[in-house]
Amino acid sequence: MEMNAINDCVKNYLSHCGGGIKGYGGWTISTGSETVAGRGVVATRDYSVGDVIFVDVPLIVSPRALGTDGTGSWPVCAVCYSEMTTPTGCPGGCRLPVCGRQCADRPEHRDECRYVRQLRPKTKSDGQTWSVGIYNAITAVRGLSIKDGKYRFFLDVLQKKSTDKLTFEVEELKRNISMELDKEDEQIMVTTCKIMDANCFETIVNRSNKLISLKGLYPVAAFMNHCCVPNTMHNFNEKLQMIAKASLPIYKGQEITTSYTYSIWPTSLRQNHLLTSKQFICTCIRCCDTEEFGTKLAALNCIVKNCEGRILPINPLDKKSIWQCKMCTKLVSSTEMLCFYKDVETLMKSISVFCPKSFEAILKSFNIHKDSPFVIDLRLKFIWKSKNNSLNLEQLLYKEKLCMEMLDLVRKLRLGQCRLLGLISLELLKVIREKAYRFRRNWNTKTLNVFEGQISKLKEIYTSVLDEDANLDNNNIQ
Numbered sequence: 001m002e003m004n005a006i007n008d009c010v011k012n013y014l015s016h017c018g019g020g021i022k023g024y025g026g027w028t029i030s031t032g033s034e035t036v037a038g039r040g041v042v043a044t045r046d047y048s049v050g051d052v053i054f055v056d057v058p059l060i061v062s063p064r065a066l067g068t069d070g071t072g073s074w075p076v077c078a079v080c081y082s083e084m085t086t087p088t089g090c091p092g093g094c095r096l097p098v099c100g101r102q103c104a105d106r107p108e109h110r111d112e113c114r115y116v117r118q119l120r121p122k123t124k125s126d127g128q129t130w131s132v133g134i135y136n137a138i139t140a141v142r143g144l145s146i147k148d149g150k151y152r153f154f155l156d157v158l159q160k161k162s163t164d165k166l167t168f169e170v171e172e173l174k175r176n177i178s179m180e181l182d183k184e185d186e187q188i189m190v191t192t193c194k195i196m197d198a199n200c201f202e203t204i205v206n207r208s209n210k211l212i213s214l215k216g217l218y219p220v221a222a223f224m225n226h227c228c229v230p231n232t233m234h235n236f237n238e239k240l241q242m243i244a245k246a247s248l249p250i251y252k253g254q255e256i257t258t259s260y261t262y263s264i265w266p267t268s269l270r271q272n273h274l275l276t277s278k279q280f281i282c283t284c285i286r287c288c289d290t291e292e293f294g295t296k297l298a299a300l301n302c303i304v305k306n307c308e309g310r311i312l313p314i315n316p317l318d319k320k321s322i323w324q325c326k327m328c329t330k331l332v333s334s335t336e337m338l339c340f341y342k343d344v345e346t347l348m349k350s351i352s353v354f355c356p357k358s359f360e361a362i363l364k365s366f367n368i369h370k371d372s373p374f375v376i377d378l379r380l381k382f383i384w385k386s387k388n389n390s391l392n393l394e395q396l397l398y399k400e401k402l403c404m405e406m407l408d409l410v411r412k413l414r415l416g417q418c419r420l421l422g423l424i425s426l427e428l429l430k431v432i433r434e435k436a437y438r439f440r441r442n443w444n445t446k447t448l449n450v451f452e453g454q455i456s457k458l459k460e461i462y463t464s465v466l467d468e469d470a471n472l473d474n475n476n477i478q
């Protein structure tokens with residue numbers, strides 16, 4: 001399909017579905033030398049940091065699949081996505097778990113409920129009123145909502161994951177119904193699932209102050225290519241619309257990018273994730289720089305006694321690359337490095353970060369540097385999970401230090417006004433408030449002024465980044 005036709009279709013869809021193209025249309029879907037791979041989204045005007053670029057309306061949103069035996073995790077309501085501790089099947093008979101009548105009767109559930117019911121979902125002898133299999137098939141079933149009418153073209157134009165494997169969601173559906181699927185419906189469901197695999201985003205919603213992770217297909221975002229130094233970040237509003245904002249300055253003619261992976265991971269982990277989940281190798285400026293803008297994120301400390309250098313791959317884009325210490329020039333094979341990584345990973349799993357002194361001592365004795373990926377994981381765990389009011393002074397000050405170091409890392413990685421920056425700023429603000437609560441009465445005017453300055457700066461950062469969900473308690477991130 002012609003680029004003009006794609007742009008018309010996407011923009012028509014957005015204006016019909018309340019995406020608000022007015023004022024947010026400074027981009028075009030394009031191809032050629034401006035984009036890193038095939039079609040991409042390109043700016044048709046300049047954007048400053050924090051500007052909203054588009055408000056995207058989901059074509060499909062669905063909950064994440066559960067283990068097929070139904071153990072270990074709980075479903076969310078298939079309609080409002082609230083957590084369900086005692087799930088019950090829809091009274092309409094589709095066997096999807098829903099909160100109750102009010103969700104079962106919602107207009108957006110009506111068609112899917114009727115469709116699944118006429119396929120005669122199988123019941124189980126254990127008396128469970130909802131079905132894990134039907135729940136896991138929900139993405140496929142929701143694909144049928146775009147089979148008719150003016151949005152069908154999305155099925156043709158959006159990229160599909162190329163795979164010969166059977167589609168999990170459709171197989172789950174077939175296993176859990178008594179009727180045979182219509183061949184055309186089945187084909188559309190398979191196509192939808194392949195489109196979801198290639199293009200879906202993690203949609204995070206706040207339900208009773210819990211963050212619930214869903215899958216969403218967004219027509220503009222589906223054309224956004226990946227970069228490990230993305231120039232956008234996004235949040236979701238109550239209607240599950242995606243609000244994409246500039247995290248870095250963007251100039252007219254420049255590609256608008258997002259990250260499909262965790263920007264805080266080192267190159268080897270990001271590359272592995274992109275290759276297995278999206279089947280491509282990223283060759284962005286960060287991936288080509290073995291030191292990742294001086295952070296040496298992937299490095300392990302040199303294994304040679306008394307050498308203070310760090311070992312990094314000579315070619316960061318090659319999984320089998322030899323690693324080298326720049327200081328003593330020691331060479332290490334990729335297989336050896338993999339063993340070191342595994343050893344460090346096992347060690348890290350056994351450490352409690354909640355005891356700062358012993359944590360730092362272990363890092364020192366095992367010669368692990370503070371920005372290695374495993375340490376970052378543990379540091380973030382401490383930042384998200386620890387409750388400020390139950391930390392002793394040593395732990396509180398340690399948390400403050402970790403937050404500041406993480407903010408510094410985000411800055412060095414050139415991630416701009418990204419979501420992580422907002423979340424850590426919010427945590428740091430809470431830590432500083434807790435310090436003030438404990439010690440304020442002993443502070444002089446100068447200290448109080450510094451405190452007020454820090455608070456207002458952090459508030460400015462996290463509100464501009466998080467906006468839609470600034471009040472979230474991220475101790476609850478699932």
Ligand SMILES: C[S@@+](CC[C@H](N)C(=O)[O-])C[C@H]1O[C@@H](n2cnc3c(N)ncnc32)[C@H](O)[C@@H]1O
Pocket residue numbers: 036037038039040158159198199221222223224225226227278279280281282283
């Ligand atoms: C969500 S789509 C992006 C739009 C896609 N370029 C298109 O033409 O439809 C994701 C796919 O785009 C390609 N892609 C995205 N970013 C890329 C990058 N940085 N390098 C290489 N391929 C990329 C990959 O094929 C990936 O699976």
